[in-house]
Amino acid sequence: MxxxxxxxxxxxxxxxxxxxxxxxxxxxxxxxxxxxxxxxxxxxxxxxxxxxxISIGPLFYELESDLYWVSSISSSLRYLSMEQVDLSSASDWPILIANLPQLRELRLRSCSLPNVTSTSLSMSFTNFSDSLTIIDLYDNQQNSSVYQWLMSFHSSVTVLKLIDNYLDGPIPEAIANLSSLQELWLGDNKHVDGIPMALWDLCSLRVVHLNDNSLTGLIEEFVPTISNCAKDSLKVLDVSENSEIAGTLPNLSHLSSLQVLIFDGNQLESIRLPAIKLGPRFPSWLRSQQERCVWLDISSAGIEGIVPLWFWNFSLSLNYLNVSHNQLVGEIPDLPVEFKDYPQIDLSSNQFHGNNFSGTIPTSFGRLEQIQSLHLRNNKFIGELPLELSNCKELRILDVAHNNLKGPIPLWIGDKLG
Structure with a gap:
């Protein structure tokens, strides 16, 4: 069909x-x-x-919109999917759904479902199905009262999608009672405050989307709590477009299964993601972090290809930059002098070459008079070390091993690094 x-x-x-x-x-x-x-x-x-x-969109919908027809097939109904069907008059939908003993998947997307009431809660609690694994109530203007209804499926639900509703207030701690939960989608709502620590006690949790809410707090306060049970299962974490989340993104290497990390639209001061797989594409969400970020470590992140031009401008706000041990290629542009004081730069173990396609180390590094360490190991630079590096008055570490450089060791190295 x-x-x-x-x-x-x-x-x-x-x-x-x-x-x-x-x-x-x-x-x-x-x-x-x-x-x-x-x-x-x-x-x-x-x-x-x-x-x-019974698996329908607007084209096939000729059923009664009050859902009473469901009771006639309740003994065998396992999958119920409706999209853009007007169920605004089905005030007792929580009762009818809760009493479907074999129902496994419920998808009521954009159906204008009425909010869960205290009456429907008291009546539906008496005979809840324990077979329901997937609940998708996308775009239904539901408020946070729906959580009370959902908690009754605590032992069976594995996928919960409440995207684009009117959920407000804090994310309830009781969500951790959904002991089998694998995917949680709460994007495009109005949740506030922080992320409940109890969420990370769910040992099967693989996907978490909390984007486009009004969550607040310091990211270094809630990320370490993922060291709980979810640290071995979590693959996707999306907290993008929560403008009040700030702070320092700590090392996430303890999250052994993490594959996708999205922080667009937040303002972080420090991002430390060594050995976290962010590639193969260059992470575009970093572009939104330029205003506050002063420390960036995305080394060994599986990133491939050419570094976008915007990134070199982004780098100007940093006093620490580490993109080493990726598979980045292309030309390093002339770096302006507007770097923060005492920067440390590590571009080693990539496939960079110099400016103007000559393959030499860019002379513009010599403008970074306050740079303390410069790592260019394992690239494709040729020629001699530029004399301009002698202008780097604070340079303490220079690593250019495993390139194709030639010529004598400059005398100024003995003065600077001796």
């Missing part, structure tokens, strides 16, 4: 789908004849036109 196709006549029913729906009908008690159009008769064989097709 092709849900969403504007030409109903063009949509063809597959035999496998028709057989599955007929099997569902046979297992159901249909006292009111709701599924009467589901038939193997020749004139009813086009199952995409059956009125009660």
């Amino acid at each position: 092709v849900p969403g196709n504007n030409n109903v006549a063009a949509v063809k029913c597959k035999a496998k789908e028709r057989e599955a729906l007929l099997a569902l009908k046979n297992d159901s008690v249909d006292l009111h004849g709701i599924l009467s159009s589901w038939s193997s008769a020749l004139n009813h064989s086009e199952c995409c036109k059956w009125k009660e097709f």
Whole structure:
């Protein structure tokens, strides 16, 4: 089938789908004849036109919007998916869903669901399904009362998607009661305050999206708490576009499974991510950190390719820069003198070459009069050390090993580094 196709006549029913729906009908008690159009008769064989097709978008929706039809097939219903179906009058939807004993996946996206009320909570708590694993309530204007309903599925839910709702206040600590949770999607809401420490006690947690909220706090306060149970399972962490999250991003090397880290739209003073896989593409989210960041370590991060031009301008705000042990290529531009005082720069173990495509070490390094350490090991530089480096009055460490340099050791090295 092709849900969403504007030409109903063009949509063809597959035999496998028709057989599955007929099997569902046979297992159901249909006292009111709701599924009467589901038939193997020749004139009813086009199952995409059956009125009660239960995995539907706006095109196929011909069901009662109050969801009472669900009770007629409650004994066998395992997957319920609706998108852009107006369920604004289904005030008792939490009760009906909670009483589907076999339901495994619930997807009600953009359905204008009413908020969970105290009445529906008290009635739905009596007979909750323990088979529901996926709950997706994307774009339903739900407020934080939905959390009370969700907590009743504490032993079964593995994926929870509440993106683009009206969730406000702090993220409840009780979310840690969802003991089987693997994916948590809370982006585009109005949550405030910090990230609950109890969240990192979930040992199966793999994906966390908390982007586009109003979360606050110092990142160095909540990241170390990921050393709890989730440190071995967490693969994706997204806290982007929370403008009040600030501070120093500490070393995350203890997160052994981390693959994706997104911090766009926050303002960090220090980013220390050695040996964290950020590549292969150069992490574009760093561009948003230029205003405050003074320390950047993205060494051994699996980053490949040419460094974007904006990054060299970003570097001007730093007093420590380490991009070593990646697979970066291309030309190092003329570096301006606007670096912070006493910078330390490590560009070693990449495939950089010099300015003007000559392959020599850029003479512009000599403008960094306050630089303390410069590491250019394991690149493709040729020629001699530029005399301009003698202008670096504070230089204490110079590492240019494993390049293709030639010529005598300059006398000024004995004066500067002796």
